[in-house]
Amino acid sequence: xxxxxxxxxxxxxxxxxxxxxxxxxxxxxxxxxxxxxxxxxxxxxxxxxxxxxxxxxxxxxxxxxxxxxxxxxxxxxxxxxxxxxxxxxxxxxxxxxxxxxxxxxxxxxxxxxxxxxxxxxx
Numbered sequence: 001x002x003x004x005x006x007x008x009x010x011x012x013x014x015x016x017x018x019x020x021x022x023x024x025x026x027x028x029x030x031x032x033x034x035x036x037x038x039x040x041x042x043x044x045x046x047x048x049x050x051x052x053x054x055x056x057x058x059x060x061x062x063x064x065x066x067x068x069x070x071x072x073x074x075x076x077x078x079x080x081x082x083x084x085x086x087x088x089x090x091x092x093x094x095x096x097x098x099x100x101x102x103x104x105x106x107x108x109x110x111x112x113x114x115x116x117x118x119x120x121x122x
Contacts, residue, residue, distance in 0.1 A: 004096025007089050011081060016041050020100060035077040041097045048101055048109040051116030052094065059090045 008016075015023055015038035022040030030036055039045040047055065058066045063076025081090065098106055 001096055001099050003089075004092035004094070004099075007085070007093050008096050011085065012041075012093060015077075020045075020097065033077075035075060038077065041100075043101055043105050047097060048105050049112065051109075051113040053113075053116055053120065055094050056087075056090055059085070059093065060087070 009018065017023065017038075017040065020041040022042075022045060023037035024031070027037045027039045027045070039047065041047045050058075054066070057069075058078060060080060060082040061069075062080030063078035064074060065080060067074040067076065085093075098109065101109070
């Protein structure tokens with residue numbers, strides 16, 4: 001968890017908040033630039049609504065590329081970190097974020113991850 005916390009502070013906190021609180025309380029509404037603010041990664045956000053592979057790919061490739069690979073066009077402010085973070089770094093960040101969630105939220109997210117794996121045939 002220490003490695004993930006450190007990497008989160010270095011690469012993620014400037015947008016998603018030092019306490020995972022997000023960029024804005026109104027993170028569901030686009031800003032003046034037309035982009036959605038960085039959402040919270042705590043339980044008030046939607047990070048836990050997604051399976052692990054989507055979280056990994058979103059972090060590695062960025063929002064626009066990840067969604068484009070799913071056939072959706074979306075102007076996302078989330079950059080890809082695949083050039084600056086290793087796969088293990090990304091997994092460490094995800095593990096850190098998940099460690100802050102309640103048992104109930106982690107259980108719900110785990111079910112979504114399992115459904116994602118089944119859908120991908122893994």
